[in-house]
Amino acid sequence: MAIRWLKTVNFQFAALSTLVFxxxxxxxxxxxxxxxxxGMERELRDHIISETAQLLGDYYDSGSDELRHDIVERRERAPNSRLKYTLVNDQGVTVFDRIELPPIAGWSYISRTNAPELLLLTTPLEGGFRLGVAASTRGLSEFSGAIKRSTGLMITAVLFFSLAAGAxxxxxxxxxxxxxxxxxxQVGAQSLSARIPLLGVGDDFEQLAVTINKMLERIEKLVADVQNVSVNIAHDMRTPLGRLRQQLDQLEGLELPQEANELxxxxxxxxxxxxxxxAALMRIAEMESGSTGIEREPVDLSTLIANLHETYSAIAEDxxxxxxxxxxxxxxxxxxKALITQMLANxxxxxxxxxxxxxAISISAMGQAEGVEVVVADDGLGISEALRSEVLKPFFQVDRSRQSRGSGLGLSLAARIAERHGAAMELADNAPGLAVRILFKRT
Known part of the structure; x- marks a missing residue:
């Protein structure tokens, strides 16, 4: 698994900078x-050319004996750091330093075992003789090694410090x-009051945090305004609806024709x-706004489910x-307890x-390692997988014609009650039918 910071923009920028450097x-x-x-090779060539020119000058002035005498003097004068001299006659006999001269005159490199190459200048002489003057390229080899070592060390240091800085x-x-x-x-979990703490460093993240906090404040205010409007409308409508219900109750006590009584x-x-x-709208608004607290107390789920079964068995039979x-x-x-009862009842x-x-409808509950799971299942038509997330939204109904009973708020309210309790609610296929699973996690 890749380390997370390898994928960050900062590290990638540091890696790119390191690569460029x-x-x-x-x-x-x-x-x-x-x-x-x-430059070193040019200097070496100039030295060889100069030495060869001096030897040829003596050779042309005094002959081959003087050439041999000059070479002997040079070899004795600097036995350790001297040039290499080779003289080959027409019979191929080599005197002085034994270097195998190439058949073609001019510059060449001579490889040696366990020793640096020789830079050689071969010059033809009269009578089939050939003169070779060579110099060791040890200086060039040592310089090449030094450059490679220093470059390697520099790159290693740059890589190390760049990667460390990037990390x-x-x-x-x-x-x-x-x-x-x-x-x-936190905001996604309906906590619109959450804000990003400011560290006071004034960097780009700090400015972004300030902008996000302002945005969250605006969103929180807008959501609160919408929720307040919904709650106020529902609250204001309860009074006239209540009076209307009283009036209908009064009519119910009168002797009315059968058709009027059915209406x-x-x-x-x-x-x-x-x-x-x-009432459901008001409850959902209270859930989303968090204005209604949850009474955290032990709830006997087994007894609560038994009571719900007793209450709704007759309704199901009817x-x-x-x-x-x-x-x-x-x-x-x-x-x-009241909210959990309402959730399961819904x-x-x-x-x-x-x-x-x-x-056939069933309600079951059992303990698990993760917590307590409650399942309300049926073997009816069920809900397609594509619509299972949609039915948790307020007013959504699978029957788009709205000819079925209900307001489309039951599952929505149940989901929000489960969320407020930290429970996981899942709609699954009961093959056939629908199974609603609620897992109350252990705390």
């Missing part, structure tokens, strides 16, 4: 090497990114659904359905309302 260093070293080595900068960059990520996760009962049912919708219960005894979770009501007669 390394290439520049190599080019500069190559330029210095070829320039200096060319330090990247680590600092990742810490800043982690601060932003933590805040965005009255349908009106009462519609009004109750409307009031339930407004609808031609069967509601079964299978909850392990002694299951306890931490949370708000799920059961959703299964009863949106399934036809003959469907």
């Amino acid at each position: 390394t290439v520049f260093t190599l080019l500069l070293s190559a330029f210095i090497y070829y320039t200096v080595s060319a 330090i900068l990247s680590s600092r960059f990742l810490k800043q990114v982690e601060r932003l990520r933590n805040i965005t996760e 009255l009962q349908r009106a009462i049912c519609t009004l109750e659904e409307t009031m339930g919708t407004f 609808n031609g359905q069967q509601l079964s219960c299978n909850a392990t005894s002694g299951l306890v979770v931490q949370g708000d 799920l059961i009501e959703n299964a009863i309302t949106h399934n036809c007669a003959g469907v």
Whole structure:
């Protein structure tokens, strides 16, 4: 697994800078090497040419004996740091330094075992003789080695310090990114009041944090305004709806024709659904705003589920359905009992309302290693995988014609209650039907 800071912009910039500097260093070293080595070789050639010219001058003035005498003197004068001299006659006999001269006159390099190359100048003489004057290229070899070592050390040092600097900068960059990520996760978890802490360093991240904080403040205000409008509308509508319900109740006590009484009962049912919708809207708004706290107390989940089963069994039977219960005894979770009851009731009501007669509905609960899992399942039509995330949104209904009963708020409210309790809610395929799984994690 790659280290995270290897992927940061800071490290990549440091690596790119290091690469550019390394290439520049190599080019500069190559330029210095070829320039200096060319100068050293030119100086070596000039020395050989000068020495050869002096020997040829004596040779042309006094003959081959004088040439041999001059070579002997030069060899005795500087036995350790002298040039190499070779004289070959027409029979191929070599005197002085034994160097195998090439057949063609001019410059050449002579390789030697465990020794630097020789730079050789071969000059033809009268009578088939050939004169060779050579110089060791040890200086060039030592200079080449020094350049390679110094360049290698320089590049190694640059790589080390550049990578170290890149790692330090990247680590600092990742810490800043982690601060932003933590805040965005909190905001994503409905905590709009979260803000990025300012360190007072005044860098680019600090300016970005200031901008994001201002944006979050604006978003929080806008969301609060929208939620307040929704809550106020729902709250203001409850009073006239309540009076309307009282008036309908008064009409219910009167002797009315059968047709009028049926219309009255349908009106009462519609009004109750409307009031339930407004109540759910207010509850969802309170959940999202966090204005309503959660009473953290031990909740006997086994008893609560048994009571819900007893309450809704008759309703399911009236609808031609069967509601079964299978909850392990002694299951306890931490949370708000009223909210958990409402969440499970919404799920059961959703299964009863949106399934036809003959469907089997079950509510079960059992302990697991991760916590306590509650499952409300049915063997009805179910919900396609593509729509499972959509049905958790307020007012979304699988039946787009809205001919089915319900407001489309039951699953949405249940999801928000689960979220406020830190529980994971999942809609899964029951093959056939739908299974809603809620996992209360251990704390």
